[in-house]
Amino acid sequence: MSPSLTLEQVDEIPSDSRVCHYDELGEDAKEELPTLTGSDSASVDRSTAEGFQECDLVKYTDYYEISVA
Numbered sequence: 516m517s518p519s520l521t522l523e524q525v526d527e528i529p530s531d532s533r534v535c536h537y538d539e540l541g542e543d544a545k546e547e548l549p550t551l552t553g554s555d556s557a558s559v560d561r562s563t564a565e566g567f568q569e570c571d572l573v574k575y576t577d578y579y580e581i582s583v584a
Contacts, residue, residue, distance in 0.1 A: 518564035521556040521582040522548075528578055532571040540573065541566030548575055 528534065537545065544566025551557055552575065567573070567581045 517558040517560060519556055519584045520547075520551060520559045520564055520567065521584075522551045522573075522579040523582075524552075524577050525572065525580050526578075528572060533569060534572045534574060534578070535567075535570035536574045540570075548573065552576070552579065 537548065540548065541562070543560070543563040547557075547559055547563050551559075564583050567583055570581055573579050573581055
């Protein structure tokens with residue numbers, strides 16, 4: 516079963532959040548991020564999901580909260 520990834524745009528950044536910038540992501544995660552910002556959730560392959568594991572939030576055009584299930 517493929518992991519499900521959810522991105523949610525946020526306005527406030529909790530001080531204890533692990534924030535990654537787009538350029539710090541793995542290549543698979545970088546490639547998939549623009550597509551994910553336009554959807555509620557998506558199934559992704561394991562290598563893409565692993566690229567987001569170190570982050571609570573990603574700074575792209577805005578800040579996005581990452582949930583991997």
